Amino acid sequence: MNLPVLPPHFGAHRYFRYHDLLTQRYGGRVQKVSLNAGFTCPNRDGTLGRRGCTFCNNAGFTPAYLQRPLGLTEQLDEGIGRLRRRYPQTRHFFAYFQAYTNTYGELEQLKSQYELALSHPDIDGLVIGTRPDCLPESLLAYLSALAKDFPLEVEIGIESCDDAVLARVNRGHDFATSADAIRRVAAHGLPVTGHLLFGLPGESRADQLQAAALLSALPLASLKLHQLQLIRGTALASQWRRNSAAVPLFSPADYIELVIDFLERLSPDIAIQRIGSEVPARLRLAPAEAMPLSVLQQNVAARMLERETWQGRLYRVA
Template sequence: MYANSPPAHFNERRYFAWNDWVKRTHGGRIQKVSLDAGFTCPNRDGKLGRGGCSFCNNAAFTPSYLAGTRELHAQLATGIAFMQHRYTGTTRYLAYFQAYSNTYADLAELKALYAQALSHPGISGLAIGTRPDCLPDAVLDHLAELARDHMIELEIGIESCDDNVLAECRRGHDFACSVDAIERAASRGLQITAHMLFGLPGETRASVQTGARKLGALPLAAIKFHQLQIVRGTRLAMEWKRQPGSIALLSLDEYLDWIVDTLEYLPDSVRVQRLGSDVPPTQRVLPERGDRQLDLPAQLSARLSARGTWQGRLHGASS
């Protein structure tokens, strides 16, 4: 039997918002303080390729306060001060290893960097962004060890569940790689957040719906949704320059429908952390005007209501 009404813990949103879970579980706001620890990526350093995925330019989502220093405590101090001014009521801060693949180094180096971040008096845990092909068992074992005493969130870039789409954007791994990494991490008790990027060339609403069923079977704690934007300095930007109009971006209505299609198949326990990406206008080729991220929660709830559905309504459906 599938649910016949939204669960009470959705707080009338029709989906499980991460912020609602944080307030209920931790008694206040948690903010992630972004770090650039100098990592690279196997899709950039030559192990898998050069130039990165077709859509990727880290400068498009790296906060401006990270400029000027690689010293972690200095970045954290600046970031916490920024967050305290912008988000009052924050009770906990996580050091967010965000730029590039933040498990892609020798274990000894990773241990030292994570320990340095956790030694900052304002930090109570880590959020670590990475690729599924950069998660050897030894790294997962160490993260599980840290999770005994700290809040540890592992953010894994899946981007798409369609192998053809992943190949087209030169991702360098397939969906099976993501499944393997998620299952190995979850078996150690780690909290996993999946990143999905909607609108990549070759992705369709049908492929997203097929992928949603696969996502619903994975042991995820949370999910982040991002809409494709064409960012300066990427292969997609070069393709667009050679042939304007060659890449069709999703409209807002299409994007919301793809999110709804996915949420229907996710368990109602999966927290929704993000509904979209913010790319500075100076870094963005298209769209010329970005969607307001602050409007997306209300827009998504309205779309869920209009379709008479909610997160988890079809979880467990086989067709």
């Protein structure tokens, strides 16, 4: 068997791992400290709607300490303490504005929150999670200036590249809005991470694989992949209770194959931050059992080796 010559930035892996990229760039392990800065979302405050996205319950993907009424500095202290105990080799901490839409507000309000986080003695950079329709040019100009002194990334919730799917889950924007936002953020010299959620109702396997080509054509620095899991208290969970056939969920084996099929078609220059999601068991309605992320990563790596494949093997420049 002729062994493939993989891109050197893959290291010992078969896909481009974001963790390795950060370690090389900053000379040691980097951890993100999740924050809830009290922002809301235009899909919840009545600007676009009040129901929110049908899959969304922030408690399902933010740490437990964010469910308590802590100020921003207290959240940072708590999060850093937890991460230090779990990953004592960590060299750098980035403040991760994660909950809801963290660019949705008056510019001065946003600046005060970002700068408060950066004033913490243990924080070296920022990661700001948001929607693609909440990125005005005035904010991007400010972030671009801030990024001259601190590492700064913008994380955009794309979720799907199919407009019908986005409408079905009450997302409130189309894929063109995501593509435009990614281009505009990157034009300001800011690294962009995309967030993709596989398995939303109405999305076909062909749609999921086509997303790899669509996203490869955009100036994305990195990508997070998540599989649909139903979180208690969401509209999608209620829909599944009424008719589970309308909201099919991945088996672990099928999701592993999808991730690999997707990675094969994705540009090898897009770093992969995550290949799956974890939801606390107390909040997860379905599936009943979920593969731990570390096991998923091991199984994807083993299966890629079995298939003799790698990220970008089927990628073609458009």
